[in-house]
Amino acid sequence: MVNFDQVWTRHLLLFVVILIIYFVSEARGAWQNSVKAKVVSKLQEHKVDKFPGNQTHSDHFKLLERDGNYLLVGTKNIVYNISLATLQEKKRLEWFSSEDDIKVCRVKGKSEDECQNYIRVLALKSESVLFVCGTNAYKPVCRDYNQTENEYKYVEEHSGEGLCPYDPNHNSTAVFAGPINHRTDGDLYVATVAQFSGADPLIYRKPLRTEQFNLKHLNSPNFVSSLHHEDYVYFFFRETAVEYINCGKTVYSRVARVCTKDKGGPHKYRNRWTSFLKARLNCSVSGEFPFYFDEIQSTSDIIEGFYRGRKSKIIYGVFTTPVNSISGSAVCAFRLDDILETFDGPFKWQEDINSNWLPYQNSKVPEPRPGQCVNDSRTLPEMTLNFIKDHTLMDRAVPAYWSQPLILHTGFGYRYTCITVDPQIETVDGSKYDVLFIGTDTGKVIKAINAASASSDNKVVPVIIEEVIVFQNQAPVTSLLVNNFAFQLKLIVVSKDEIYSIPLHDCERYALTCSECVALQDPYCAWDENRQRCTSAEPRGWLHGKFVQNISHGWDDKCPEDRHSTTSLSVARENGEFLLC
């Protein structure tokens, strides 16, 4: 007689061994700091909330804005207002293109699906006024809406040219910012593409824009994100590198900035930025021949924390190698002060079309220095404005804080697509770690920590806690958001057609013993010596002294098992639903 239990045990064992071999083979001979996840897991359905959207056609979800405990999601002809806590729809804004607009769009050769109104830009002008832009069947339009408790009321319409792309798939980014950081009196800053053909990329705030068709301003850019901080709005994007043209065609990652006080220049400069500057972002593995991850895909918000012994503001970014190359992804962090310093450094310039791009001699830069924030840009001299027109690129690249990628992944398994950060999570010993959530193009979410964030030296020891299979259909993750509103601690995971809300941590599921709990190196999890279980802080504070945790080493001799051994265990549980390596 065959024992059914035995057969299954054997199957399970086989599966586990295969997975171990698989992950060991992934890490084998690894380049620099390529590491494997400690836990590989599937979702537990009862712990997941889902917003399925319209299930009959593709939604092209775009996470637009967070309004307190609610999320505004732009899709085809609809803005959904959904609760962050439950992912239930609270209300919706429906806006269809007129039949005339659709007819013209169809005549121009676009498909029925393309000739819809995809909502791509949204800003809260005030608590009650919503500014919304849609592709409107390849004829972008913006509208003001008044919102009440249960509905949205149409107020008025404006042209959407320069504010919203024609093509729903174009990567645009927008941020609402006031000159004095006051929302009701603010402006919309957009990086998008104008014209039906998509040939005119621009960074725009009415009426100022980057120079049209000037490759030194923008050269086939792919916009990734925008941020407002103090006097400046920052844009992150990748574009064809004009300074590289003599060496071949390549894409570089950039950060650009404009001043919120910019009023344009006098006369012919009245519709042009006087403050537009850009610089390369350097996310590379150093060496005699550095290896660059050149294509930025996503950034976090500005994260404020204590790093390398001092308070700093940093931005995390996801970078990849080009599509036509051996696949690699990396997470780098950039300090806001380093970005500012780069913009205060030398300009890059090319004397004539056949010259090399070189640093511009600082002593020759006109006064007032071009690209600064001034009180009235309309009084700037011609010399400064002429200079900024052709010298938008800084000579130095912004160096990555910690000088190297914090996390990297190579191989054809997947690429990173986006990142969000739960910043400065306090551990039992009082040190603080940034927890990184990284989406992949195969529907996974990687949970990692910036282990360097709690260390005073410059050493990067990458720690990947978990790899969660979120979308079974392998849909790429397009956005991530940490919902820590009222300590609900959920991670919002967005794909083109679905939104999931999953737990930020699940300490007890993955660790049954003290040493397993400590081996996770998860700042959310510690071993509760009284209750003898792996638990998380409630609400986000530890009662010091009763918990065992060791994020930097992954073992602690307070654990009985760890008194004899410094290596973590290899245990598999729950029928292959997750694997603890």
Place this chain on the structure above:
Amino acid sequence: MVNFDQVWTRHLLLFVVILIIYFVSEARGAWQNSVKAKVVSKLQEHKVDKFPGNQTHSDHFKLLERDGNYLLVGTKNIVYNISLATLQEKKRLEWFSSEDDIKVCRVKGKSEDECQNYIRVLALKSESVLFVCGTNAYKPVCRDYNQTENEYKYVEEHSGEGLCPYDPNHNSTAVFAGPINHRTDGDLYVATVAQFSGADPLIYRKPLRTEQFNLKHLNSPNFVSSLHHEDYVYFFFRETAVEYINCGKTVYSRVARVCTKDKGGPHKYRNRWTSFLKARLNCSVSGEFPFYFDEIQSTSDIIEGFYRGRKSKIIYGVFTTPVNSISGSAVCAFRLDDILETFDGPFKWQEDINSNWLPYQNSKVPEPRPGQCVNDSRTLPEMTLNFIKDHTLMDRAVPAYWSQPLILHTGFGYRYTCITVDPQIETVDGSKYDVLFIGTDTGKVIKAINAASASSDNKVVPVIIEEVIVFQNQAPVTSLLVNNFAFQLKLIVVSKDEIYSIPLHDCERYALTCSECVALQDPYCAWDENRQRCTSAEPRGWLHGKFVQNISHGWDDKCPEDRHSTTSLSVARENGEFLLC
């Protein structure tokens, strides 16, 4: 009671499944034409001959020359003359450095191991005269030896400066070539490094050399191979790309050539090449942003065959990505005619230090065109000689024949190190394939075919037949050589410390049925319908009509099993000694 056989069967099954998972995961989501080997095998000891060398210290084997059925191998203080058929030593040439030379070397701070005489250059001046150069304790020296049936007799000594490196680890290459292709009256062409510090790389044939310390001639080169063909000697190497300096530091692969009739110029040019030109080799995956394999590691000899419908001479090369990057290797082929055409194309030049590198206007190139083979180079005008001094680099890169890599491998498993080719193997249907043997830095040999070599179109369908684990200690394969002397059909595999001779094919071992035999896609193997076994041609000719073989598809409906299915089988045999995927 436990059945011992059953336990082992299960273990075997487990092992096989793991291997399958492993190789599937390697190939998963593969970029372009990354493919897996059909057979992964270990050596069968009784089919392998070995030359172990000295087993007490490292030998630094270097394959120097083939003399009929014998192989000359340079090592520490010795040249071994070993039989290709048996790998038995026939005779040896011993040459130790003098005690004085060793003393001086030790005083200069080199180790005892470095202060030995490593034989790095060897040429057969005639059937009886051997020209040998050794590092001679960091004071290179060359000697003539007379060889008799059983021994070598010292004749005379010359300085080895410029002919042999100081450092035994330096990559040098040398070829003996006559101006009229006549060995007894020939010259030694060497690409190596002069000076104790290794700071002076050069391509040299007494008395002509490349310009000293001129980065436009040679910029930190790593020499790979040299070939003599008709009027020219070709050198393959990688070096820091001078034309890329404004875009960062990178390495490019090059082919350079000098004319064997070159006599140097008049006056100040009397010790300089008048014919030295070089060009970039382009081994890349095309795309809007091409992906380059920039570091050449090895080349084959010149292979003559029928490709794309016409007779051509091609050279296969192994290229890799840089060490500090995501690991990738590729095999590209270059047609001799394309190399010649590149040398006849525009020159690249830089007007001044801050200019871009651009094509030089053809109409401005002086006459006679610099870099050509002329009867008396000493009569060349000043203008031509001045031009060639600063314009050694061609503007265009030599394109890969078939426009792309023929075989490529990505991932951290291994890198390709070297290649040899058994050319134009005739199959049952009369078409001819080049069989490629590629060494790796982990002691493996990959057996692949250039499937495009028998097809008239430009399509590349990579076929990897076998991956053989040759060196159990994972020692990098440094050279490969096909021994088809007297139809012995062996592959000579060289590492730093060992030389193995292994079978070129083993049809019967890997395939027991017709469909398995055909699925191998091995030009050496066909299914013998009479004898009902997978067999090889003897000696290298097929009795047409009785054999089933289909190299391009890997299946044939003449096989009974294949009449119903077009997929090959997954079978494992011989206790994991090899795996048929």
